[in-house]
Amino acid sequence: MRFLEDFKSELTIESPGRINLIGEHIDYNMGFVLPTAIEKKIIFKFQKNDSNRLCQVYSMGYNVGFEIDLDHLERSDREWENYILGVLNEITKRTDKLRGFDCTIESHVPIGSGVSSSAALECGLAYGLNELFDLRLTKRDIVDLAQMAEHTYAGTKCGIMDQFSSVMSKEGHVILLDCETVEYSYIPIQIQPYKIVLLNTNVSHNLASGEYNVRRAQCEEGVSILQKEFPEVESLRQATLAMLEHCKDSMDPKVFDRCMYVVQENERVKNAVEALRQNDLKRLGALLYETHQGLSKLYEVSCAELDFLVEFSKSNPQVLGARMMGGGFGGCTINIVHEDAITSYIEKATTAYKAEFDIELTTFEASPSEGTSIKFKK
Ligand code: GLA
Numbered sequence: 334m335r336f337l338e339d340f341k342s343e344l345t346i347e348s349p350g351r352i353n354l355i356g357e358h359i360d361y362n363m364g365f366v367l368p369t370a371i372e373k374k375i376i377f378k379f380q381k382n383d384s385n386r387l388c389q390v391y392s393m394g395y396n397v398g399f400e401i402d403l404d405h406l407e408r409s410d411r412e413w414e415n416y417i418l419g420v421l422n423e424i425t426k427r428t429d430k431l432r433g434f435d436c437t438i439e440s441h442v443p444i445g446s447g448v449s450s451s452a453a454l455e456c457g458l459a460y461g462l463n464e465l466f467d468l469r470l471t472k473r474d475i476v477d478l479a480q481m482a483e484h485t486y487a488g489t490k491c492g493i494m495d496q497f498s499s500v501m502s503k504e505g506h507v508i509l510l511d512c513e514t515v516e517y518s519y520i521p522i523q524i525q526p527y528k529i530v531l532l533n534t535n536v537s538h539n540l541a542s543g544e545y546n547v548r549r550a551q552c553e554e555g556v557s558i559l560q561k562e563f564p565e566v567e568s569l570r571q572a573t574l575a576m577l578e579h580c581k582d583s584m585d586p587k588v589f590d591r592c593m594y595v596v597q598e599n600e601r602v603k604n605a606v607e608a609l610r611q612n613d614l615k616r617l618g619a620l621l622y623e624t625h626q627g628l629s630k631l632y633e634v635s636c637a638e639l640d641f642l643v644e645f646s647k648s649n650p651q652v653l654g655a656r657m658m659g660g661g662f663g664g665c666t667i668n669i670v671h672e673d674a675i676t677s678y679i680e681k682a683t684t685a686y687k688a689e690f691d692i693e694l695t696t697f698e699a700s701p702s703e704g705t706s707i708k709f710k711k
Contacts, residue, residue, distance in 0.1 A: 334391050334398040336435040342378035344465055345709035348457025349374045350448035351498040352667055352699050353658055354507055355624055356602040358632060360492025361549050363513040363568035364599040368494050369701040370502035375440045375453045377461045384433035390417055393439040408486055416454045419486025423478035428468050445537030447659025452495035455479035460705045476500050489542050490549050502704040509606055513570055522701050524614055530668045530675060532682055533695045534638040537663040545660050555592035558584050569595040594631035618654025618669050625656035634661030638690055642666045645685055649678055
């Protein structure tokens with residue numbers, strides 16, 4: 334793209350991917366989640382251009398760019414462009430101060446891996462444009478508009494967790510986020526001598542987005558059945574196991590299983606917070622294994638590759654807990670591993686995974702990092 338020849342970046346923004354310790358598929362059910370940003374980031378560089386409405390965005394990784402006319406925003410057939418277009422569309426709904434700009438994007442967040450490269454992309458762009466044009470959006474506005482962009486342009490009816498953690502995270506902490514009230518607090522995460530290791534299956538079964546929306550609809554169906562008996566239940570966050578059992582016969586068995594998982598998982602998050610505060614890492618790890626079981630058997634968002642890696646971790650006493658992470662159907666497992674055992678654990682997991690699926694595993698340590706931030710401003 335021509336702008337690259339004479340690009341004078343005025344602003345650099347870094348926007349991270351995220352992990353979620355526990356509380357999966359809980360955000361859109363209005364419960365509690367425990368996410369935080371990781372050191373893997375997308376780097377954005379911006380300059381204003383002299384046009385009023387023309388924007389140019391270039392992906393350094395894909396070596397491809399595209400032009401956008403702010404007066405003619407519409408969905409694209411190319412998936413990654415929709416995250417950009419969706420954000421621009423949401424910003425133009427909120428302010429008329431946006432003007433032409435050029436932007437390069439360099440991503441170090443693995444795609445389709447359950448670490449939310451999409452939220453990093455949406456939030457970094459919104460954060461940068463807010464600075465560049467002094468749009469006066471709050472961090473919370475950025476979170477909300479990025480989530481909306483995902484609903485409208487990317488087509489996934491996601492919850493608030495990914496965008497919230499990409500923007501709001503604090504180094505060395507996880508966020509305890511109440512997805513009903515959007516109240517939050519930071520919990521220090523000191524798990525030495527253990528570390529968080531991610532194993533990336535490097536598969537991303539294309540069921541993911543469609544099935545995600547199906548799960549959300551099944552949960553809503555469960556709520557509407559529960560409401561007939563218990564009108565106070567506005568989301569699965571307010572449901573109990575006793576209520577569910579009471580309504581079991583009027584529910585499709587799959588809907589019952591989905592709701593059962595959510596109610597149990599919400600309890601597990603509360604127990605995990607207690608375990609973290611008491612530094613009871615064994616208990617925390619056991620909860621992660623329970624979550625995986627629920628995601629695999631009741632919520633049915635796992636896959637053979639993820640199940641294999643979690644089973645593999647179970648056979649290693651140096652691993653306190655493991656589970657699939659994120660939307661599911663591929664991506665990473667999150668594992669709590671003793672630091673002395675990490676090298677041999679990774680070696681063995683890589684060999685076993687290759688033997689079983691003939692796929693290379695990629696791995697990395699994740700440490701809780703700060704959210705989206707400005708790295709340079711002229
Ligand atoms: C995806 C969504 C999130 C959340 C997770 C599952 O990452 O974007 O909102 O629902 O899946 O916990």
